[in-house]
Amino acid sequence: MIQEKYIVLIDDEHDVVEAVSEMLELEGFVVTAFTDPKKALRSLTNTSRSVVLCDVRMPSVDGLTLLSSIQHRAPQVPVLLMSGHGDIPMAIEAMKLGAFDFIEKPLNPDEVIAKLDLAQLQALQTLASSQSQEPTDSAAIETVIIGQSKAMETIRKQVLALANTGVDTIINGETGTGKEVVARALHQFSRRQTKPFVAINCGGMTESIIESELFGHEAGSFTSANKRRIGKIEQANGGTLFLDEIESMPIAVQIKLLRVIQERVIERVGGNELIPVDIVVVAASKADLAALSDTGEFRSDLFYRLNIASLNLPPLRQRKEDIQSLFRHFVGQASQKYKTRPSTIYSEQIQQLSRHEWPGNVRELRNVADRFVLGIVGDGFDLQTPIQDASETEFAFEKQMEQYERNVLTEALIESAGNINDVSSKLNLPRKTLYRKMKKHHLDKDDFKVT
Template identity: 75%
Template sequence: MTLAKHIVLIDDETDVVEAVSEMLELEGFSVSCFTDPNAGLKSLKPNCQSVVLCDVRMPKIDGLSLLGLIQHRVANVPVLLMSGHGDIPMAIEAMKLGAFDFLEKPLNTGLLTEKLNLALTQSQQNQSTLIQSDKSIEHEIESVIIGQSKSMDAVRQQVLALAHTGVDTIINGETGTGKEVIARSLHQFSPRKMKPFVAINCGGMTQSIIESELFGHEAGSFTSANKLRIGKIEQANGGTLFLDEIESMPISVQIKLLRVIQERVIERVGGNELIPVDIVVVAATKADLVAMSESGEFRADLFYRLNIASVSLPALRQRKEDIQMLFRHFVVQAGLKYKTRPSTIYPEQIQQLSRHQWPGNVRELRNVAERFLLGIIGDGFNLNSPSGEPSAEDFAFEAQMEHYERNVLTEALIVTAGNINKVSSKLNIPRKTLYRKMKKHQLDKENFKT
């Protein structure tokens, strides 16, 4: 079967199907025939480059209804309708609703072939545009959610899938894993991206403050309320509301938030008017909300209402293969921020980064990158620069060759996570020679394992 010339033929009359399919096959098309419209509909797969040729008048389903179902299932597949003379008004209406064209029975072979070829060309162009769009989006998200590990690739795919659904989502992860980056990505790659993204940290706020922040208040509703205040939920109307550290939200506020999520309406503090809001709620937590729900520290009904979908972020120590890429990214960002040229990153320093356990996760790595760029020593882990300035001996040919050899070995060990067989294969040197050179340069494979 040649996919580029594939026609899905749907007609409830067996003799018509047989005659038309024979005609099309003689003209070089491959044809899948269906007398049941539902079976024909189910045969259409996402990203297919087929064209549908179907009758308008069928007992189980009419052409207009089938057109709508096809558009919902595979939006970019062209649909040509066949109609008797009495069904032309219906066919014209179908064209207004997005049908590619219609042909009157009895069919003219030349005209039918011409129309189908035009439709196939459009189908291929539509598919090419979709592929380019998908690749563009994938490239764009890789510059936002950074990492080459399988776990982060899975996170990127999950974010793209969830962004189009508009469902409320919980993001789980340790402090510093990048939960707000994921929340912003869910907004950025959604149809709401031109609408507001409003973030609020629920930690460290009293009940009265967070209630006013979320819901707003009417003028005079309490002593210091001199004028009307629009709350964060109302500000996010049409867009995304991000609730960070939601586990810190007081129970009484959780009850009011649950109503907002269920009914999509708010009531300002001190007010009586119900204000409709169109929002997607993204919540982030470093706590185990299931355990908190069971112990009564967090409302179970709110948890289950928010947890329609969830994204779990791995700790940085669980994806050490991403450390080098992230560190270089943060150093470049810091260089732009402080208008300073990035320093050379030595293999020994990459080893230091890989050995560290990163309790502060990506946030800690960013801080280390900024301190490295600025050449300052801060609290916690510090990336020590190579000791001493280069001497004249360091520029000698043999010294430079030794340094180059050490760099090559180090890079290969980093890429392979200390796997000697892979390093031996990658560098095309025997294992015995590899071990000898590693011993000479004091390189331990254990230091490179992730």
Template identity: 50%
Template sequence: MSNGRIVLVEDDKELRESLKEILELQNFTVTGFAGADMALASLQYNSDAIVISDIRMPTMDGITFLKHLQKLDSTLPVILISGHADIETALESVKLGAFDFVEKPLRPERLIGLAGKAAQHRALTLENRRLKQNKQRDITVDQLLIGQSDVMQKLKQRLITLANADINIVINGETGTGKEKIARTLHSQSSRKNRPFVAINCGAMPENLIESELFGHEAGSFTGANKKRIGKIEYASGGTLFLDEIESMPLTAQIRLLRVIQEGELERVGSNETVKVDLKVLSAAKGDLLALSQEGTFRQDLYYRLNVASLDIPPLRERKSDIPQLLGYFLYEAEKRLGEVAPTLTSIHFQQLMSHDWPGNVRELMNEADRIVLGISDLIFTNDADACHSLSHQLAQYEFSVLHHTLKMFHGHIANAAEYLDIPRKNLYLRMKKYGLNKESYLVDNLKDVE
């Protein structure tokens, strides 16, 4: 069992390999880098690693590296290696936030002892964060957003960071990727979660009514305004406002929205009184909002007010390994809604699903689940009998079946499944990748098993 993960940065190859060997003998998992820039790219907020780095290095020295790591994650333990001439610098680095430092010539027992303390400190920090996050959030991001692919893990991590930041965010994604789902998740994971979440599709609102809908109106302010109305923006105060298809908003409404964001106040249509509002504004567009602002069809000053940060949703074709888990969930929901039972899916069906490009993204996959339950899917129900009975397809179907049932038997535990099948874990992962199988699909109890 590993004592912890270490990112080791040392430009001297011989010393780096020597330190790596010493630490690995103490059951640390060590990844070595010749430069700080390469090491920095491998780390992220909530990394389960500690860092050991030399101070004197070309390109980026240890102190600069430390400052970058402080911005990334201020609690990440960093142990610096200092020469005799660097002692003063090393002491200063501790004031800057370094965990500690070791002097050259290195004493292995000193380095091992510090690494052990730093690893324990990191494990405790991450556990406290996890407990605090669970306390603050009723539902986790993993429960709200299905998928364990690398791109989805990065999206979830960035989403958690942005949810905790009270800033305006532009959500970018192709049609059908789930922009409103992401917006609702950002709200549910934020400190505003107990306040209103108001979603508005600007493209679905009549142009002559959009300002009244957004900003509200006073009685008699226009024909048909029989009584005072609180607008969507005012109703969302204290919570989150999501503006979808914001590029459809008329320029006059854009000007009024800009003032709301800048001043934190609005005027209802037909009123001279200002109303204070407190908003986190999330927005999305069908096209590239930056390009639209540069073309002059969307106000550039409003774009920069909205785009303090952005969140990019990957298309389904870039995370196909999530398809089995997503499909399992959608089939389960479709069966409940339609009152039908989905047919058994074979490896051939999965190969067809995995080879499809999904231009409609997750929404298309959701609709496909409905069609599968109803037995009308053109994608997987073919009449190509020769293909279905060829030797290669039958062998693939048998291999898929064995893998699926073994993973199901061991609840996605890779080591146990590989031992049972008498193959190396690496080979099991490669075969799972071939059929789009993901171990997380076998860990979530409330998802339907896909046969």
């Protein structure tokens, strides 16, 4: 189930309210519009899940006064301000006082949608934080495991179903597909959420190092062991132990880990005391553990003991409809991290992202988002800002509507992987009309097919 996006739109001009409402509703937002800011304020409560988009200057109230009133009535609601050029100083002052952002008029549809998506994400994260006592909140999990594809919807359901069972789990997936994100979600949405989540990467460690890291050691157990050290397994007591790249774990350590999983006790290196541990083990592998166990490269008894449940993460190239939501999310994170204003994302850039095969998966997409926000060129795939004519920056109403129509078509083609029947049904357009509009905007369905 896709989380609905609620917008409270406030502007004293009826024409603006109608045009912006239509634009946002076509984009999938649920819009409640007001020309009276006092009525809009009364509609908000401390449980509202909305984002407010309002004009800075209205006859009965200015942006700073309205912002203050919203913050007192519904402090968790993000507020975006629409400002004419002359009102930008007021909008900047409002941001200092806690407004999420401002958007300069005349409105650029791409910029409006991008910033509303970021504000909606903040609203959901605030809601998830305030409802942390409800770990199975499906709305909250959509802010953790992001994606609109059927594959990711299935993953979210599986995580919520598994989280409170307390069973050990294997997460399978290529490098960069988000295995640790899913592991953390299994912990976050379980009854163990207040206990430790302890992660260790098994790759590149010698047998002695990983044994000491996992089990800890007693003072004097080897030359440099000057004092007792608590291992990762013991640190995770009561919570979740995440073993990344478990396929790299030496066989001798696998044998000792098997005993821990079977008996839930450990012995520190150099010690004789049996220490009970209460843990859930989540292991991740980019290799086929079943095949490795068949060839003796991985202990088959450990594999079967861990593989009570398994989650299989698809590579990003197989779920390209998730690229847009992931990229917008990463751009938002990068903007907060580097303290920059959220960058405007154009439909042509989303189309460019969708054509890439993403060998580094979600991790590579995150890196591209960071470079996009910083405006730098790095190794690998780089997103180039589309070049626009000077005349296009004027954003006349007709030009905005043409651009918006192209954006809607582009995003529907991306989500449907170029399937014309799906696009026609999604947009409720006859195929003949759809083809005519695609030709008008120079869009080819083959450019959107997933290969």
